[in-house]
Amino acid sequence: MTVSARPLTGKARVAGLIGWPVSHSRSPRLHGYWLAEHGIDGAYVPLPVQPENLERALRGLTAAGLAGVNVTIPHKQSVLALCDKVDDVARRIGAANVLIFEDGRIGATNTDSYGFMENLKAAAPAWSATAPAVLLGAGGGARAVAVGLLDAGVPELRLINRSRARAEQLAADIGGPITVVAWEERSTALAGAGLLANSTSLGMSGQPPLELPLDDLPGTAVVCDLVYSPLETALLKAARARGAVGVDGLGMLLHQARPCFAVWFGPDPAVTDTLRRFVLADD
Numbered sequence: 001m002t003v004s005a006r007p008l009t010g011k012a013r014v015a016g017l018i019g020w021p022v023s024h025s026r027s028p029r030l031h032g033y034w035l036a037e038h039g040i041d042g043a044y045v046p047l048p049v050q051p052e053n054l055e056r057a058l059r060g061l062t063a064a065g066l067a068g069v070n071v072t073i074p075h076k077q078s079v080l081a082l083c084d085k086v087d088d089v090a091r092r093i094g095a096a097n098v099l100i101f102e103d104g105r106i107g108a109t110n111t112d113s114y115g116f117m118e119n120l121k122a123a124a125p126a127w128s129a130t131a132p133a134v135l136l137g138a139g140g141g142a143r144a145v146a147v148g149l150l151d152a153g154v155p156e157l158r159l160i161n162r163s164r165a166r167a168e169q170l171a172a173d174i175g176g177p178i179t180v181v182a183w184e185e186r187s188t189a190l191a192g193a194g195l196l197a198n199s200t201s202l203g204m205s206g207q208p209p210l211e212l213p214l215d216d217l218p219g220t221a222v223v224c225d226l227v228y229s230p231l232e233t234a235l236l237k238a239a240r241a242r243g244a245v246g247v248d249g250l251g252m253l254l255h256q257a258r259p260c261f262a263v264w265f266g267p268d269p270a271v272t273d274t275l276r277r278f279v280l281a282d283d
């Protein structure tokens with residue numbers, strides 16, 4: 001499918017993505033679709049910024065009047081020290097994925113928790129935070145998911161990571177009803193859970209598979225995978241084969257972008273099947 005952008009004027013609003021590298025990112029395609037859909041005089045551009053240039057790049061981008069930027073690897077944590085204001089959610093997660101530039105000042109927030117929870121609500125509307133949740137991983141993605149699930153009120157979050165010390169650090173930083181479980185016990189930890197989320201990179205194209213028998217997972221549980229390449233991971237396939245609801249990682253990526261688009265360009269855009277197909281396509 002095609003979407004046509006309108007020509008920019010001298011008043012165009014400009015936002016972008018800083019990271020190193022950024023060439024693989026789907027965000028320019030995603031925001032480009034919404035800009036065209038809403039006929040907005042604006043642009044969203046990939047901005048490759050090496051770590052040693054981060055501070056200079058931020059000063060330049062704010063001085064040039066950009067509306068803001070998304071932040072990806074490897075800058076999500078290091079940007080915090082360079083911002084004038086870091087909101088509560090970014091501070092709790094310990095990373096920012098969104099910067100808002102206003103009057104030369106830089107504000108930081110994080111919409112990954114929001115994106116995870118909005119996608120969960122859309123894809124599994126019957127889920128409620130009444131049973132324990134199991135979370136695999138303790139990296140940046142896991143920190144956002146943990147904040148989202150704890151704020152939703154899960155009674156227990158079983159946190160399981162290959163490096164146990166990193167899981168313990170996450171639990172200490174974020175607080176709340178987190179039980180750290182050994183990586184070797186990941187399968188039996190599924191007993192009685194209402195939700196399982198994979199926020200490791202296992203199962204992603206080019207990475208080792210996630211080895212996790214689902215026999216102990218209740219049939220009513222919802223299974224979320226943050227990995228979206230491939231879209232249908234082996235974990236989601238196995239979960240769906242057992243009759244469980246599977247929630248893919250693409251939806252989280254799309255939903256986390258909604259509040260970014262709204263703050264930089266105005267409208268609250270919609271996440272639709274057409275958008276999903278457009279973002280996944282390569283033409």
Ligand SMILES: NC(=O)c1ccc[n+]([C@@H]2O[C@H](COP(=O)([O-])OP(=O)(O)OC[C@H]3O[C@@H](n4cnc5c(N)ncnc54)[C@H](OP(=O)(O)O)[C@@H]3O)[C@@H](O)[C@H]2O)c1
Pocket residue numbers: 112115136137138139140141142161162163166199200201202204208226227228249250252253254256
């Ligand atoms: N859908 C979305 O919008 C979205 C958002 C954020 C992230 N993600 C995805 O989530 C995944 C994690 O991203 P991240 O930013 O959290 O990465 P990260 O900070 O680098 O964390 C990677 C995680 O994977 C674990 N891991 C890596 N290799 C492993 C192995 N061989 N065995 C066991 N565990 C292993 C790490 O465990 P150790 O601590 O032991 O190294 C860590 O928990 C990626 O696939 C990313 O694309 C998706």
